[in-house]
Amino acid sequence: MNLLGLYNYWIVIALMMTGFYLVIARANLVRKVIGLNVFQTSVFVLFISMGKVSGGSAPILADGIVRYSNPLPHVLILTAIVVGVATTALALALIVRIRESYGTVDEDLIHEQDRDS
Amino acid sequence: MTLAHLPVLQVAVPLILAPVCALTRNARAGWVIALAGSVWSLICAAGLLLRVLQLGPQSYAIGGWEPPWGIALHIDVISAFVLLLLGAIGVMVTIFARLSVEQEIARENISLFYTAYLLCLTGLLGITATGDAFNVFVFLEISSLSSYAMIAMGQDRRALTAAFQYLVMGTIGATFILIGVGLLYMMTGTLNMADLAMRIPAVNDTTTVRAAFAFLTVGISLKLALFPLHLWLPNAYAYAPSVVTAFVAGTATKVAVYVMLRFLFTIFGASFAFGALPLSEIFLVLALVAVFSASFVAIFQEDAKRLLAYSSVAQIGYIMLGISFVSATGLIGAVVHLFNHALMKAALFLALGCVVYRIGSANIDAMAGLGRRMPLTMAAFVIGGFSLIGIPLTVGFISKWYLVLAAIERGWWPVAVLVLAGSLLAVVYVWRVVEAAYFRPAASEGEVREAPWALLAPTWILIGANIYFGIDTDLTVGAASQAAAQLLGSGAIR
Numbered sequence: 362m363n364l365l366g367l368y369n370y371w372i373v374i375a376l377m378m379t380g381f382y383l384v385i386a387r388a389n390l391v392r393k394v395i396g397l398n399v400f401q402t403s404v405f406v407l408f409i410s411m412g413k414v415s416g417g418s419a420p421i422l423a424d425g426i427v428r429y430s431n432p433l434p435h436v437l438i439l440t441a442i443v444v445g446v447a448t449t450a451l452a453l454a455l456i457v458r459i460r461e462s463y464g465t466v467d468e469d470l471i472h473e474q475d476r477d478s
Numbered sequence: 479m480t481l482a483h484l485p486v487l488q489v490a491v492p493l494i495l496a497p498v499c500a501l502t503r504n505a506r507a508g509w510v511i512a513l514a515g516s517v518w519s520l521i522c523a524a525g526l527l528l529r530v531l532q533l534g535p536q537s538y539a540i541g542g543w544e545p546p547w548g549i550a551l552h553i554d555v556i557s558a559f560v561l562l563l564l565g566a567i568g569v570m571v572t573i574f575a576r577l578s579v580e581q582e583i584a585r586e587n588i589s590l591f592y593t594a595y596l597l598c599l600t601g602l603l604g605i606t607a608t609g610d611a612f613n614v615f616v617f618l619e620i621s622s623l624s625s626y627a628m629i630a631m632g633q634d635r636r637a638l639t640a641a642f643q644y645l646v647m648g649t650i651g652a653t654f655i656l657i658g659v660g661l662l663y664m665m666t667g668t669l670n671m672a673d674l675a676m677r678i679p680a681v682n683d684t685t686t687v688r689a690a691f692a693f694l695t696v697g698i699s700l701k702l703a704l705f706p707l708h709l710w711l712p713n714a715y716a717y718a719p720s721v722v723t724a725f726v727a728g729t730a731t732k733v734a735v736y737v738m739l740r741f742l743f744t745i746f747g748a749s750f751a752f753g754a755l756p757l758s759e760i761f762l763v764l765a766l767v768a769v770f771s772a773s774f775v776a777i778f779q780e781d782a783k784r785l786l787a788y789s790s791v792a793q794i795g796y797i798m799l800g801i802s803f804v805s806a807t808g809l810i811g812a813v814v815h816l817f818n819h820a821l822m823k824a825a826l827f828l829a830l831g832c833v834v835y836r837i838g839s840a841n842i843d844a845m846a847g848l849g850r851r852m853p854l855t856m857a858a859f860v861i862g863g864f865s866l867i868g869i870p871l872t873v874g875f876i877s878k879w880y881l882v883l884a885a886i887e888r889g890w891w892p893v894a895v896l897v898l899a900g901s902l903l904a905v906v907y908v909w910r911v912v913e914a915a916y917f918r919p920a921a922s923e924g925e926v927r928e929a930p931w932a933l934l935a936p937t938w939i940l941i942g943a944n945i946y947f948g949i950d951t952d953l954t955v956g957a958a959s960q961a962a963a964q965l966l967g968s969g970a971i972r
Binding site for chain 2: 400448458
């Protein structure tokens with residue numbers, strides 16, 4: 362197994378760390394949500410990668426198809442994508458409400474206001 | 479026979495009631511539907527516990543698809559026990575919610591609040607009932623998303639930032655669990671818990687399985703607010719509406735502990751989980767740090783809800799301490815404390831809910847002199863506080879007893895001493911509230927009346943349970959010892 366042959370897993374790790382870094386390092390709440398999305402997407406790629414069988418086709422019952430990719434990870438990820446969309450929607454809705462009551466979406470400024478009150 | 483369908487019905491009914499509740503757009507109708515859903519899940523849970531105790535574990539294949547291909551629900555003693563707890567707390571909190579929610583949440587949002595509540599209950603019941611690792615993730619997200627929404631409904635604007643912080647940390651935790659489940663699927667090709675447990679030993683010497691184990695442990699620890707990962711909890715509990723705090727404190731972290739037990743003992747097996755890594759030592763240290771640091775921080779809080787929130791982090795430390803012993807007695811302690819802590823925290827937060835209902839704040843200074851003005855509410859708080867400390871004849875004593883016993887059994891005398899020392903810190907922070915309520919003159923001249931019966935009744939029923947299960951431990955310790963035997967048994971086979 363050579364390292365380049367596993368390039369999809371390198372992409373997973375790179376995306377995962379990028380997303381994680383965005384969540385931790387950014388004070389802007391919207392950027393945090395974007396980071397969270399990148400982080401989740403890396404996991405989607407991980408699942409899809411593991412379902413792939415080299416040389417395999419789509420799992421269709423038809424003549425001549427003997428090798429096919431595992432469809433289960435795709436199904437799982439469909440569910441996970443829905444969960445991710447719901448999370449993003451809720452997070453953005455919260456951000457809208459936060460902006461209405463604080464007038465900012467910057468975490469540091471919000472903390473400042475909370476300390477003063 | 480319908481009884482065989484109980485495992486799925488108890489999850490499905492609240493799930494179906496949730497959209498119905500959203501459609502009514504009527505506060506009272508929403509409450510009735512939420513109450514119906516909670517009572518239903520309590521009845522189902524009681525029925526399931528009886529069946530499990532008589533007939534052994536119950537399996538249910540959803541849609542008739544046989545496991546390991548289809549999704550299976552699997553109810554054994556510990557899941558039935560946790561389901562019963564969820565149902566009981568759900569019913570009490572819902573009864574309490576009618577008046578409390580009317581006051582704390584805008585009228586047009588009340589039916590949506592009950593929708594979120596029913597979804598949260600569904601998610602928690604689902605996590606407990608399922609026998610499928612991926613299903614755990616899905617139900618976990620259902621319960622988490624609805625609890626973020628419920629927390630954000632708090633009156634203070636800081637509820638919004640607390641909910642957002644919880645959302646970010648909760649999503650990271652859930653995604654870690656997803657990664658862990660994915661890596662396990664990669665190695666074993668199955669998601670069914672029983673099947674996983676059978677196939678993991680063959681591959682457990684691989685980096686992938688170890689990585690899966692690490693991701694799952696950290697992800698679940700985030701959800702259950704184990705010490706360094708607890709940062710979301712104090713704000714979320716402090717600013718959420720009173721009923722939400724009581725419900726989430728009594729259920730969400732407890733279910734996360736259940737998931738931890740499932741993965742550590744049923745899926746990975748105790749010999750791998752505690753053999754491959756010094757996990758027992760890690761948990762022991764983190765649990766003790768949690769007990770002391772959180773109790774210490776609790777002492778200096780100005781707000782009683784926040785004080786109890788930090789106390790929750792400390793109590794979760796006790797539960798993890800029980801797990802870290804990896805012995806039958808330790809697990810009995812952990813499972814009993816899981817149940818008991820849910821009872822005492824739900825009761826205490828409901829008592830604070832009564833206070834907030836009358837004086838509009840849970841600030842300790844604002845509670846001055848309340849002992850004379852709201853005698854029944856404060857008496858409930860005091861008994862709940864006794865239970866938190868672990869005074870005999872309350873449930874807290876039973877938990878501490880088993881934890882100390884387990885520590886002595888392992889020969890860890892200093893740990894036993896530390897458990898008792900932790901209780902002394904609990905005395906200090908409970909005393910702060912008691913001192914304000916009973917020994918300080920009333921803060922304001924205004925007339926404060928006792929909370930209405932609709933709020934006092936559920937509070938006192940839970941307080942009564944705190945005393946009842948402190949005296950008659952047949953159900954709790956009986957179920958916990960069977961659960962401990964099952965959990966350790968599945969680890970001992972390999």
